[in-house]
Amino acid sequence: MDYTHAKPWEVRKLIREGKITTPTSGMCAGYAQANLAILPKELAYDFLLFTQRNPKPCPILEVADVGSRELKFIAKDCDIATDFPKYRIYEKGELKGEYTDIREFWRDDLVSFLIGCSFSFESELIDAGIEMRHNTMGCNVPMYITDIETTPAGIFHGPMTVSMRPIPYDQVVRAVKVSGTMPRVHGAPIHIGDPAAIGIRDINKPDFGDPVIIKEGEVPVFWPCGVTPQSVLMSVKPDFVITHAPGHMLITDVKNVDLKE
Amino acid sequence: MDYTHAKPWEVRKLIREGKITTPTSGMCAGYAQANLAILPKELAYDFLLFTQRNPKPCPILEVADVGSRELKFIAKDCDIATDFPKYRIYEKGELKGEYTDIREFWRDDLVSFLIGCSFSFESELIDAGIEMRHNTMGCNVPMYITDIETTPAGIFHGPMTVSMRPIPYDQVVRAVKVSGTMPRVHGAPIHIGDPAAIGIRDINKPDFGDPVIIKEGEVPVFWPCGVTPQSVLMSVKPDFVITHAPGHMLITDVKNVDLKE
Numbered sequence: 001m002d003y004t005h006a007k008p009w010e011v012r013k014l015i016r017e018g019k020i021t022t023p024t025s026g027m028c029a030g031y032a033q034a035n036l037a038i039l040p041k042e043l044a045y046d047f048l049l050f051t052q053r054n055p056k057p058c059p060i061l062e063v064a065d066v067g068s069r070e071l072k073f074i075a076k077d078c079d080i081a082t083d084f085p086k087y088r089i090y091e092k093g094e095l096k097g098e099y100t101d102i103r104e105f106w107r108d109d110l111v112s113f114l115i116g117c118s119f120s121f122e123s124e125l126i127d128a129g130i131e132m133r134h135n136t137m138g139c140n141v142p143m144y145i146t147d148i149e150t151t152p153a154g155i156f157h158g159p160m161t162v163s164m165r166p167i168p169y170d171q172v173v174r175a176v177k178v179s180g181t182m183p184r185v186h187g188a189p190i191h192i193g194d195p196a197a198i199g200i201r202d203i204n205k206p207d208f209g210d211p212v213i214i215k216e217g218e219v220p221v222f223w224p225c226g227v228t229p230q231s232v233l234m235s236v237k238p239d240f241v242i243t244h245a246p247g248h249m250l251i252t253d254v255k256n257v258d259l260k261e
Numbered sequence: 262m263d264y265t266h267a268k269p270w271e272v273r274k275l276i277r278e279g280k281i282t283t284p285t286s287g288m289c290a291g292y293a294q295a296n297l298a299i300l301p302k303e304l305a306y307d308f309l310l311f312t313q314r315n316p317k318p319c320p321i322l323e324v325a326d327v328g329s330r331e332l333k334f335i336a337k338d339c340d341i342a343t344d345f346p347k348y349r350i351y352e353k354g355e356l357k358g359e360y361t362d363i364r365e366f367w368r369d370d371l372v373s374f375l376i377g378c379s380f381s382f383e384s385e386l387i388d389a390g391i392e393m394r395h396n397t398m399g400c401n402v403p404m405y406i407t408d409i410e411t412t413p414a415g416i417f418h419g420p421m422t423v424s425m426r427p428i429p430y431d432q433v434v435r436a437v438k439v440s441g442t443m444p445r446v447h448g449a450p451i452h453i454g455d456p457a458a459i460g461i462r463d464i465n466k467p468d469f470g471d472p473v474i475i476k477e478g479e480v481p482v483f484w485p486c487g488v489t490p491q492s493v494l495m496s497v498k499p500d501f502v503i504t505h506a507p508g509h510m511l512i513t514d515v516k517n518v519d520l521k522e
Contacts, residue, residue, distance in 0.1 A: 045306040048313065049324055063310055065415075073412075151334075154326075183444075 003027040008251040016082040021100050023247035032256050033249035034061050035115040035226045038242035041066050044111040046154025053151040057160050057228035059116035059184050067108040074252040080112045086245035093237030098245055116185035117226050120256045128178045133166050133212040142206035143225050147199025158232040162222040166214040184259045191222040264288040269512040277343045282361050284508035293517050294510035295322050296376040296487045299503035302327050305372040307415025314412040318421050318489035320377035320445050328369040335513040341373045347506035354498030359506055377446035378487050379424055381517045389439045394427050394473040403467035404486050408460025419493040424486040427479040445520045452483040
């Protein structure tokens with residue numbers, strides 16, 4: 001089945017019914033997808049403040065009300081506990097398991113954070129005629145843990161994770177301008193050029209995702225990455241956290257173009 | 262004394278020493294000024310989420326750590342309890358008193374929210390050749406409570422307050438574009454034209470500030486206003502809130518031009 005032109009609410013229904021359990025990349029073209037972090041209320045203030053102080057890696061699309069599995073703004077008739085194809089539960093930083101449905105783990109003190117995803121600005125870059133090498137190669141975008149420290153908030157702290165896309169020199173300015181119009185989904189690059197300048201030792205060995213080829217005449221361009229909140233959560237090792245499984249996102253009702261404001 | 266070209270840290274020192282107790286409008290040209298709301302920690306999560314859901318009227322410049330009177334990002338060597346020229350303390354929504362120093366009221370559970378102020382985009386509008394009528398008339402900007410509901414969060418809810426500036430028709434687009442580059446200090450207008458469309462019954466009777474003349478060939482342009490969080494706090498009537506006294510702002514070390522990102 002090809003869900004490229006399906007509607008978000010149709011795909012969310014299929015996911016809820018267990019008929020889709022795959023990554024969501026490429027589904028519902030034009031609609032924004034969201035990362036997930038679910039935390040107990042006692043950690044929610046620190047985490048919300050962390051996202052406020054680090055809006056580039058952690059752009060919030062919506063924070064659900066305490067204990068609520070509903071969303072009010074970015075998706076209608078949505079159940080946070082069933083509408084992602086796959087979830088991960090972590091206890092004290094250790095992966096406890098992967099699940100396609102987390103209703104049985106739900107608690108009244110849980111707060112869900114929906115965080116913007118680079119799929120949104122990638123679709124704009126492609127529309128602007130800029131190749132996404134990882135798409136062409138049919139692999140994941142390479143991601144790296146940098147030596148750029150996030151701004152700490154309460155118990156949360158740690159380095160920023162970035163994603164990298166090789167861009168031909170004559171398209172770098174365009175890539176900055178196009179992604180810069182979308183601050184709610186990471187926005188403009190955080191670094192252009194020498195990987196060592198942000199603490200990346202080997203560009204061919206990403207910490208997450210897959211390596212991609214950088215051709216002659218291309219420069220590596222680095223964007224703040226939505227994996228940052230997850231890697232920060234993992235390093236802080238709170239008692240209980242639920243996230244989506246990488247690539248298994250929520251498809252929202254929000255169009256990418258509406259994230260330009 | 263004219264403080265137009267003084268440095269923020271010099272003026273903050275004079276304020277701390279009680280040598281300046283006046284409104285700060287016009288001081289330290291080019292530097293951003295900030296509104297203040299101080300709340301007990303038990304209300305801070307709801308208020309932080311309220312600002313996240315209402316970034317246009319409530320653009321956060323910084324949230325201090327719980328119990329801390331220091332700022333880390335927008336002003337160095339600053340004491341939140343002394344560096345505003347005047348404070349107001351409210352108990353259950355009632356004004357308890359005005360103070361030039363709140364050290365004796367400080368508690369370890371207080372959280373300070375520093376919120377962006379329209380002075381920042383006004384200085385950009387003036388640089389762009391757009392008259393600020395209330396400046397020309399030597400009065401306060403007129404502010405109105407609208408029927409535009411803010412997005413509620415926890416206990417916080419209420420209507421948006423807006424500020425109004427009359428703009429000649431041929432400068433309206435420029436005013437939108439110039440203020441639109443500064444989303445961290447309210448950004449683009451929320452409404453242009455007919456006041457009744459946003460629930461304002463009499464443009465000559467503002468709820469706060471002073472009325473200004475709208476000349477032939479000018480249109481009233483409305484911006485989300487930093488009074489919104491204060492009026493929301495007042496209507497929710499929490500047990501204990503400290504704010505700055507209107508017009509008596511913190512002068513930060515942040516240049517207005519740096520709020521364009």
